[in-house]
Amino acid sequence: MINKKSQVTIFIIIAIVLIGLLIIIFYPRLSSLGAAPKTPSGYIEECMNQHMGIIENITERGGSLEPEHSIMYKENKIEYLCYTNEYYKTCTMQQPLLLEHVEKEISSYMKDKAETCLNELINDYKSKGYQTSSSKPEVSTEIESGSIKITINSKVTLTKGASENYEKFSIARNSEMYDLIMIASSILNWEAREGDSAPETFMMYYPDIKIEKMKLEDGSKIYTLTHRITGEKLVFATRSLSWPPGYGVDKYVNK
Amino acid sequence: MKQKKIKEKRKRELIKRMIFSFVIIGMAFLLSIIVLTQTSAQQTNVCCEKTIYGAWCQNALTQSCDSGFRITPTSCDATSYCRQGCCYDSKEGICMENTPQLVCQASNGTWADSAKCEIPQCNLGCCVFSDQAAFVTLVRCKKLSSFFGVQINFRTDVQSETACIALAHAQDKGACVYEQDFTKTCKFTTKGECEAMKKKTGNYTGNSSFHKDYLCTAEELGTNCARRNSKGEVKTGCVDGRDEVYFKDTCGNPANIYDAAKIDEPAYWRKIIEKKDSCGAGNTNSNANSVSCGNCDYFGGSFCRKYDASKDARRPTYGDFICRDLNCKNTKDGKDYRHGESWCIYDDGTGKGKDPAGSRYWKHICVAGEELVEPCADLRAEICLQDKITTDKGDFQQAGCIANRWQNCVTFKTKEDCENVDKGDCQWIEGAIGTSILAGVQASTSSSSGSFPEPEKTTSSGILGGDEEDENEPKTLKGAVCVPNYPPGLKFWQAGEAQSQCSLGNAACTIEYEKKGLFGGSEDCVENCECGGDTWQKKNEEICRALGDCTGSEGVYKYLSSGFGVSGTKLFLPLLKGGDWLLGLSTASAEIQNKSINQGLLESLKVM
Numbered sequence: 094m095i096n097k098k099s100q101v102t103i104f105i106i107i108a109i110v111l112i113g114l115l116i117i118i119f120y121p122r123l124s125s126l127g128a129a130p131k132t133p134s135g136y137i138e139e140c141m142n143q144h145m146g147i148i149e150n151i152t153e154r155g156g157s158l159e160p161e162h163s164i165m166y167k168e169n170k171i172e173y174l175c176y177t178n179e180y181y182k183t184c185t186m187q188q189p190l191l192l193e194h195v196e197k198e199i200s201s202y203m204k205d206k207a208e209t210c211l212n213e214l215i216n217d218y219k220s221k222g223y224q225t226s227s228s229k230p231e232v233s234t235e236i237e238s239g240s241i242k243i244t245i246n247s248k249v250t251l252t253k254g255a256s257e258n259y260e261k262f263s264i265a266r267n268s269e270m271y272d273l274i275m276i277a278s279s280i281l282n283w284e285a286r287e288g289d290s291a292p293e294t295f296m297m298y299y300p301d302i303k304i305e306k307m308k309l310e311d312g313s314k315i316y317t318l319t320h321r322i323t324g325e326k327l328v329f330a331t332r333s334l335s336w337p338p339g340y341g342v343d344k345y346v347n348k
Numbered sequence: 349m350k351q352k353k354i355k356e357k358r359k360r361e362l363i364k365r366m367i368f369s370f371v372i373i374g375m376a377f378l379l380s381i382i383v384l385t386q387t388s389a390q391q392t393n394v395c396c397e398k399t400i401y402g403a404w405c406q407n408a409l410t411q412s413c414d415s416g417f418r419i420t421p422t423s424c425d426a427t428s429y430c431r432q433g434c435c436y437d438s439k440e441g442i443c444m445e446n447t448p449q450l451v452c453q454a455s456n457g458t459w460a461d462s463a464k465c466e467i468p469q470c471n472l473g474c475c476v477f478s479d480q481a482a483f484v485t486l487v488r489c490k491k492l493s494s495f496f497g498v499q500i501n502f503r504t505d506v507q508s509e510t511a512c513i514a515l516a517h518a519q520d521k522g523a524c525v526y527e528q529d530f531t532k533t534c535k536f537t538t539k540g541e542c543e544a545m546k547k548k549t550g551n552y553t554g555n556s557s558f559h560k561d562y563l564c565t566a567e568e569l570g571t572n573c574a575r576r577n578s579k580g581e582v583k584t585g586c587v588d589g590r591d592e593v594y595f596k597d598t599c600g601n602p603a604n605i606y607d608a609a610k611i612d613e614p615a616y617w618r619k620i621i622e623k624k625d626s627c628g629a630g631n632t633n634s635n636a637n638s639v640s641c642g643n644c645d646y647f648g649g650s651f652c653r654k655y656d657a658s659k660d661a662r663r664p665t666y667g668d669f670i671c672r673d674l675n676c677k678n679t680k681d682g683k684d685y686r687h688g689e690s691w692c693i694y695d696d697g698t699g700k701g702k703d704p705a706g707s708r709y710w711k712h713i714c715v716a717g718e719e720l721v722e723p724c725a726d727l728r729a730e731i732c733l734q735d736k737i738t739t740d741k742g743d744f745q746q747a748g749c750i751a752n753r754w755q756n757c758v759t760f761k762t763k764e765d766c767e768n769v770d771k772g773d774c775q776w777i778e779g780a781i782g783t784s785i786l787a788g789v790q791a792s793t794s795s796s797s798g799s800f801p802e803p804e805k806t807t808s809s810g811i812l813g814g815d816e817e818d819e820n821e822p823k824t825l826k827g828a829v830c831v832p833n834y835p836p837g838l839k840f841w842q843a844g845e846a847q848s849q850c851s852l853g854n855a856a857c858t859i860e861y862e863k864k865g866l867f868g869g870s871e872d873c874v875e876n877c878e879c880g881g882d883t884w885q886k887k888n889e890e891i892c893r894a895l896g897d898c899t900g901s902e903g904v905y906k907y908l909s910s911g912f913g914v915s916g917t918k919l920f921l922p923l924l925k926g927g928d929w930l931l932g933l934s935t936a937s938a939e940i941q942n943k944s945i946n947q948g949l950l951e952s953l954k955v956m
Contacts, residue, residue, distance in 0.1 A: 161402040162399075162401060162402030176406075177406065178407075178408055179407060184446065185406070185424075185446055185447070186435065186444050186445070186446050186448070186451060187451065189437070189444035189447045189451060189452055189455050190435070190437050190440075190455040190456065190457050193437070193455065194455065237495075275440075278444065286446070286464065289749075292713070292720075293688065293713050296713075296715045297715075300651055300716065303718070308723050308724065308725050308730075308749075310727070312725065335725065335729075336725055336752075338727040338837060339846065339849060339896075340755060340849070344393075345407075345408055345412070
């Protein structure tokens with residue numbers, strides 16, 4: 094009697110262990126059964142959102158990911174957007190269409206990332222038994238008032254019985270970068286025309302924008318534009334109408 | 349015969365040697381020409397299409413140019429590719445000045461030959477959209493109108509920004525009543541926008557009607573926009589382009605300025621009440637932190653913002669928005685400043701040559717409750733100037749960084765020229781003796797200007813000495829000097845310019861003594877006796893200090909946390925290495941008092 098009881102107990106214990114093992118093995122699949130399947134658009138959006146932080150890296154270095162002509166400031170390379178190497182002279186514009194330049198920089202970085210995200214999407218669907226095809230992605234960025242929109246143009250076909258075709262994937266996020274870039278363009282025009290700018294004038298007109306100007310020893314200026322609500326920043330450098338130390342025997346700051 | 353052969357051989361060898369020598373000399377000559385040409389080419393000012401450090405279109409020395417790009421031995425303005433003009437962005441409608449042609453075209457811009465953008469595409473006009481306005485180009489106006497989803501209204505007859513903004517505020521506003529999904533609803537907007545809504549398709553049904561000066565909550569309009577929501581709450585909020593906190597109806601439209609006392613007053617929710625007739629109009633603090641009144645004034649120092657316990661003193665009685673105080677309290681100089689004010693801060697003394705080495709001018713700005721710091725150019729190339737204007741709310745301080753015009757000071761010969769602020773930032777110091785830059789010379793004695801102070805001469809007169817004064821002996825100048833009011837900062841740690849600037853302060857004073865008695869009794873000072881005391885030294889220190897960072901002051905080492913690793917006046921030791929004269933001066937002075945000069949000691953000090 095006792096033996097029978099102990100056998101039942103052992104069987105129950107074995108059954109519980111087996112059920113536990115089965116749960117451990119199949120849990121990921123079971124959990125995915127409960128969740129709504131991701132659409133290709135949702136998949137790309139989630140994947141691309143991981144790389145959106147690059148926008149801050151670009152805008153906090155003067156609009157370029159790898160600034161070509163820059164000055165070191167707080168351990169960052171800051172690009173000169175208007176520059177003269179001479180004393181007493183106003184600057185020459187180096188990046189006249191700043192908005193387009195920033196858009197191009199974002200697109201150029203995002204192109205590789207879009208390709209990676211598409212490949213991951215394709216592989217994921219292949220593993221689910223889909224027949225897939227996709228074209229090389231083209232990425233474009235639009236910085237607009239209140240938002241930054243990244244569009245990936247790629248023909249993606251997913252077939253499993255019926256065919257699903259996708260041509261465009263869009264990722265958008267709220268941003269006030271457009272306003273910051275437009276104010277930066279205005280500051281650059283002041284620098285090119287007058288040799289300097291008055292940040293307080295801009296701040297009085299635009300209550301949501303904070304503008305800080307730091308003058309460095311060689312006459313370079315670092316402008317930091319911050320959106321008070323979103324906290325976004327645009328940092329760039331200029332060198333215009335600077336005065337030499339002493340009598341100014343040197344004509345150029347960079348010989 | 350043999351001798352002849354030997355002679356011929358020697359002759360041939362001699363000719364060979366001569367040819368060889370000529371070749372060597374010729375090659376050396378050619379080489380030197382090449383080197384000289386290259387050297388002079390490197391020193392030439394040229395226009396670099398691109399420099400080695402990546403800047404476009406810079407006038408520079410040849411060695412700074414990137415050899416992969418064009419280099420023209422002329423100014424960039426004279427080249428076709430680097431000539432500055434206007435770069436027009438046809439997409440955004442903005443014009444960028446001083447842009448080289450190649451830079452503009454590489455950025456897909458349209459270049460025009462006008463550095464200041466005086467072209468038709470860049471002509472400004474008044475762009476009115478909704479109840480706001482901007483003084484922009486036509487293309488920019490189209491862009492802005494598209495953002496707001498309104499029809500373009502570009503007025504070329506308005507010629508100033510002020511008139512443009514006034515035009516926007518002068519627009520008729522009121523309740524635009526229409527039907528949506530068979531419900532009579534309302535939008536508070538301009539007459540123009542209300543009329544534009546008629547043309548729109550979609551969920552709008554029926555005709556819209558505009559009721560000038562009415563609010564959407566006016567009972568006679570019979571719309572679904574109410575004062576309080578189903579929970580009985582009243583909402584408030586900020587409105588784009590406006591300073592004040594507004595009541596908001598249940599449709600999201602702004603009503604009148606938030607006034608807690610009138611929350612249930614039907615008349616206050618019927619028609620528009622002007623700002624000047626609203627609560628707290630004209631208050632000196634612009635209703636900052638008021639719990640009951642939302643009549644904020646941005647230029648007066650308050651602005652509509654969502655209540656934040658960390659920034660706002662009190663929570664508003666109704667709603668979540670308040671007039672935030674934008675003024676700055678207890679700033680770096682311990683004073684309070686109003687929003688928009690700016691003022692100057694100095695590291696230490698300022699003007700009259702008091703600026704210590706390493707000091708700088710700073711402009712502080714109070715904006716939105718934050719104290720921002722803007723340094724003026726380093727090495728006192730700029731100074732900070734401040735002034736105030738009187739307003740109905742008290743004095744309003746404004747400051748700016750301006751160029752320090754010190755360069756011509758030592759050339760001014762009269763007090764009038766020196767103190768003329770249109771000509772420079774200079775000061776006139778009288779009572780100088782022996783300084784090499786004396787301008788207004790009062791005593792007509794000669795000078796040993798520009799040289800290091802010389803040992804004084806002792807003349808003798810009397811029984812044995814007699815009058816031995818040499819007519820050709822250099823004498824001491826007395827008079828006044830014109831020196832910078834704000835001493836320029838100099839790179840005194842580098843040899844060169846700082847030395848020459850500081851050497852202007854070199855001074856020499858010849859003191860004459862008369863020996864009394866036959867066998868060398870006491871000596872009486874008879875000429876330039878004032879040079880023997882502290883006054884002469886102090887006066888010359890004052891002049892020297894005004895000339896620049898030529899020592900004579902303590903500097904701002906006390907502000908430096910690290911880097912120099914020195915204390916007190918040791919900061920100025922590098923100056924002495926440059927052959928500067930202060931230590932020499934004080935030593936010389938001491939020596940004069942002792943009536944003997946140890947020139948060797950001075951020389952050794954000069955090369956420290």
